[in-house]
Amino acid sequence: MEYIRLSNGVEMPVLGYGVFLVSPEECERCVSDALSVGYRLIDTAQAYANEEGVGNAWRKSGLKREELFLVTKVWIANAGEEKAAKSIDESLRKLQTDYIDLLLIHQAYGDVFGSWRAMEKAYRDGKVRAIGVSNFQSGRFFDFAHYVDVKPMVNQLQCNTLIQQTAIEPILAEFGTRMMAWGPLGGQGVEGIVKSEELAAIGAKYGKSAAQVALRWLTQRGVVAIPKSTHKERMQQNLDLFDFTLSDDDMARIATMNQHDTGTVNFGDPQFVKYLIENYG
Numbered sequence: 001m002e003y004i005r006l007s008n009g010v011e012m013p014v015l016g017y018g019v020f021l022v023s024p025e026e027c028e029r030c031v032s033d034a035l036s037v038g039y040r041l042i043d044t045a046q047a048y049a050n051e052e053g054v055g056n057a058w059r060k061s062g063l064k065r066e067e068l069f070l071v072t073k074v075w076i077a078n079a080g081e082e083k084a085a086k087s088i089d090e091s092l093r094k095l096q097t098d099y100i101d102l103l104l105i106h107q108a109y110g111d112v113f114g115s116w117r118a119m120e121k122a123y124r125d126g127k128v129r130a131i132g133v134s135n136f137q138s139g140r141f142f143d144f145a146h147y148v149d150v151k152p153m154v155n156q157l158q159c160n161t162l163i164q165q166t167a168i169e170p171i172l173a174e175f176g177t178r179m180m181a182w183g184p185l186g187g188q189g190v191e192g193i194v195k196s197e198e199l200a201a202i203g204a205k206y207g208k209s210a211a212q213v214a215l216r217w218l219t220q221r222g223v224v225a226i227p228k229s230t231h232k233e234r235m236q237q238n239l240d241l242f243d244f245t246l247s248d249d250d251m252a253r254i255a256t257m258n259q260h261d262t263g264t265v266n267f268g269d270p271q272f273v274k275y276l277i278e279n280y281g
């Protein structure tokens, strides 16, 4: 495993396992499989309703708590200082731990400054080792990061070979914020990356699949990737990235595949915002 260092010195694995859309019942089995093949970073969220499955799996794994890196996210319904603080304690209970390694604000809506104050307090109290945000696009991120005391250590964004998030990189760098990629293989039901002939052709030179090339490209950029799979053999494949290095030419060739730099979700679209707030706020 390779690691990146966050702005506060915390070491974070550059590859992890995500559990979005993994049902609560299936989550424990999936995370147990992921831990058994070698994943040590698990990415969940209050909104995924499967934090308990993550907690059960790591407790049964026999791993020491310090061997794991647990990530969860405060959901919009828990925005605001008081509600966020309560939700952090609830996440700790469900994850069966007394600290979270990285806690993120899931979406940039509602009282995010209130949530952040609760997160800063949890950070100071030792309940959380690092704090950050998710889905904060460049302007929103700049405004937020400028006004808060503890600068976000991570921004988790939709990022992959087709959505490269290059425009936000200098803004993140200004605040010492590291990028974490959700949807690193293109997301659920999208096969443009894992079935890409171009990526497969690059992979053939190294004896690797298109998926492995796509993930290696991210980690080689220093972006943390959290692929999800419910299949153990794919979990294993997605982790088997650290015995090869993409050449500069291949890195540059993949950089030309960028199609929607800032992502396919328009977080500023009033219909999208209305939908999220009315259904989940």
Ligand SMILES: NC(=O)c1ccc[n+]([C@@H]2O[C@H](COP(=O)([O-])OP(=O)(O)OC[C@H]3O[C@@H](n4cnc5c(N)ncnc54)[C@H](OP(=O)(O)O)[C@@H]3O)[C@@H](O)[C@H]2O)c1
Binding pocket: 017, 018, 019, 020, 021, 043, 044, 106, 134, 135, 156, 157, 181, 182, 183, 184, 185, 186, 187, 188, 189, 190, 194, 211, 212, 226, 227, 228, 229, 230, 231, 234, 235, 237, 238
């Ligand atoms: N912050 C946010 O708002 C946000 C949003 C979305 C996701 N996330 C996080 O990011 C994680 C990953 O994103 P994601 O789950 O949307 O998508 P993803 O990891 O990019 O892709 C998952 C899809 O790829 C398939 N897959 C996995 N490995 C494969 C391989 N080696 N070959 C072929 N297909 C493969 C999976 O199918 P099988 O399961 O059938 O193998 C699944 O359909 C999530 O689980 C979650 O933790 C965060």
